Amino acid sequence: LVLFDSDYSAFSFKKKSEVGIYMHSSSLNGILYSTSSPLESIEKLTLHTGRMKPLPKWITRGGVLGLQGGTERVMEIYKLVKSYNASVSGIWLQDWVGKRHLKEYSRLWWTWEVDQNYYPEWQQMRETLEADGVRILTYINPFLVDASEKPGFKRNLFQEAKDKNLLLRNSITGDVISAGEISFGAGLVDFSQPKAKEWYKKVIQQNMFNETGTSGFMADFGEGVDLENILLENGFSGFQYHNLYPTQWSQICSEAAQEYFQDKDEIVFFTRSGYMDTPKYTRLLWAGDQLQSWDTKVGLGSAIKALISSGISGYQMGHSEIGGYLSLIHISEPTRQAEISYAVFCLKKKKLIIPFAFAN
Numbered sequence: 001l002v003l004f005d006s007d008y009s010a011f012s013f014k015k016k017s018e019v020g021i022y023m024h025s026s027s028l029n030g031i032l033y034s035t036s037s038p039l040e041s042i043e044k045l046t047l048h049t050g051r052m053k054p055l056p057k058w059i060t061r062g063g064v065l066g067l068q069g070g071t072e073r074v075m076e077i078y079k080l081v082k083s084y085n086a087s088v089s090g091i092w093l094q095d096w097v098g099k100r101h102l103k104e105y106s107r108l109w110w111t112w113e114v115d116q117n118y119y120p121e122w123q124q125m126r127e128t129l130e131a132d133g134v135r136i137l138t139y140i141n142p143f144l145v146d147a148s149e150k151p152g153f154k155r156n157l158f159q160e161a162k163d164k165n166l167l168l169r170n171s172i173t174g175d176v177i178s179a180g181e182i183s184f185g186a187g188l189v190d191f192s193q194p195k196a197k198e199w200y201k202k203v204i205q206q207n208m209f210n211e212t213g214t215s216g217f218m219a220d221f222g223e224g225v226d227l228e229n230i231l232l233e234n235g236f237s238g239f240q241y242h243n244l245y246p247t248q249w250s251q252i253c254s255e256a257a258q259e260y261f262q263d264k265d266e267i268v269f270f271t272r273s274g275y276m277d278t279p280k281y282t283r284l285l286w287a288g289d290q291l292q293s294w295d296t297k298v299g300l301g302s303a304i305k306a307l308i309s310s311g312i313s314g315y316q317m318g319h320s321e322i323g324g325y326l327s328l329i330h331i332s333e334p335t336r337q338a339e340i341s342y343a344v345f346c347l348k349k350k351k352l353i354i355p356f357a358f359a360n
Helices: 038-049 071-083 122-131 157-163 194-212 244-264 300-311 333-348
Strands: 009-012 020-023 063-066 088-092 099-101 106-108 135-140 216-219 268-271 284-286 356-358
Touching: 063 071, 071 088, 071 122, 088 216, 122 135, 135 194, 157 194, 194 244, 216 244, 244 268
Parallel strands: 063 088, 063 356, 088 135, 135 216, 216 268, 268 284
Antiparallel strands: 009 020, 099 106
C-alpha cells in the first residue's frame, strides 16, 4: 500500500487478519498492489518513490573518514591511517564551520562558512588530500544561527533570511520559530516559499561548492517542522507539510549540485530524514547516530535494521558510521578492538561497501 497524502499517518499491525490505518485528514489517497514477490513489490514501489542514482566511482574506491579537530589534527590522523595502507576515498569534516562551546556541550556553528581559525590554510589541505586521490566532504542543515556572536564571520545568513522573511514563523505570534536547542535558538528556512528554496540553493553553491571545493556533504535534519501554529505560504497545515519538508530539503541539495556542476555532477550528499519522494533526490541514506555498542535498539545492530527497512521502502543505498557516534558509558577495550577490526575489514573490502569511519 502506497499513500500519496503527506498528512500524518500511522499503521497498526496488531491484528493478524487486518491492517489499521490512521490518517490526520478527511480523505485517504493511495494505491494497493498485489505482487508475487518482495522484489516485484519494491520495483512497483520505486515507480512512485523514484530510484536513487548510481554513486560516482570516486566514493567507491575506499572508506570515508569522519574526522574533527581542525587542520593539524585531521592531517595527523589521515597520515596515521595512510601509514597502514588503508584505502581512503574521502574525509568528512562536519566541523568545517568551527564549534561554539556552550555550558552543557559544544555545537557546530550553523553559519555555513569555513572557520579559518579552526581550519587555517583550507585550500592547501584540500590540495594535499586531492593529490592523494582523497576528496573532502562537509556538512550542512536547513537551520541558521545568528552569526553576530561568532568572531570573523563574513555573512550573517540568519539575519539575511530573517530580513527577507525566509524563516518559518509562528502563525499566532509571527515570531521566527526557534529550533528549541538547550542553549541557543536557530531559525529553520521556510521551503514552502520558492524564493527561500532558490536562496538556499545559492548558499550551498557559493559557500560549499565554490569556497570549500567539497565533493559531498551530510544534509542533516529536515524533520523539525512543527505540527501546529506554523505559518506557511502554500497554505498547508503543519500536519500536511511536516513530511514534505525533508523531501524538499533533499531536492534542494540535488538541484544545487546539478545546476552548479551540470553534467559533471559527482556530489554525494547523504540525508537522515525523508518521505515517499526522497529516493529520487538523495544520493545516500544515513542511518543516524547510533550508540557505540552492539545493541539492536539504538546501537550498531539498529543500523542494520534501519538499512533493511529503508531498503524495502525504496532506498537502495545507505550507510552508517562504523564505530557508532554517541557514548553513554565507558567503551571497554574488547569492544573498541572489535569496532577497529570491523573498520579495518570494511576498509579492505572497499569494493563491497562504503564505510564511514568516525574518529574524534
